Amino acid sequence: MSISMYRASVPGFLQTLNALSMILDKVEAHCTLRKIDPAALLQARLYPDMFPLVKQVQLAGDFAKNAVARLSGVDLPRFQDHEKTIPELKERIVRTIDAIKLVTPAQVDGTEDKDVTFPVGGTPLTLKGEAYLINFAIPNFYFHATTAYDILRHSGIELGKRDFLGRSEGRP
Secondary structure: OOOOHHHHHHHHHHHHHHHHHHHHHHHHHHHHHHOOOHHHHHOOOOOOOOOOHHHHHHHHHHHHHHHHHHHHOOOOOOOOOOOOOHHHHHHHHHHHHHHHOOOOHHHHOOOOOOEEEEEEOOEEEEEEHHHHHHHHHHHHHHHHHHHHHHHHHHOOOOOOHHHHHOOOOOOO
C-alpha cells in the first residue's frame, strides 16, 4: 500500500509547527525565569552566516505552506516577515497552520506527476510533484525546524527530542 502525498506531508508539517509553537512557550518561560530579553534569542544564530531563529521559524512555516499550496493549486496567503516578538512568531505559526488546514487531502493527493515550478535562488526550477515534495520541500522544512530547535538548545533552553517531535496521531 502506498502513502498519499497528503499523508506524507501535511500531518508532519502540522505536528512540527505545533511543536515549534510549544517550544516557543518554553522560550518565553525560560526568558521570564532568567530575566532574559526574548528579542536576543529571536536573533540568535548558530553561526554568523546563518539565519537567526526568527527567520528559521518563518522559513519552516513557509516551506510547509508553500508545498501544500503548490501541490494543491490553492492560493494560500503570503506572510510578511515582520515578527519581532515571540507572540508574533507564535501567531504566524497559527496563521500558517490555519492556511494549511484549508487544503484537503483530495487537493494534494494525485499530484505526484504534476509540474511544480518554484524559485531557487531567484531562478525558476520545475520538478514533478513527488520529487518536489520528497527531495525539496520536506527536507527544507525539517532543516529550518531543526535549526530553530538547535539554536534554542545551544542557547541553553531545556529542550529534548520529545519537544521537537511534539504530539502525533497514535502517540501520547
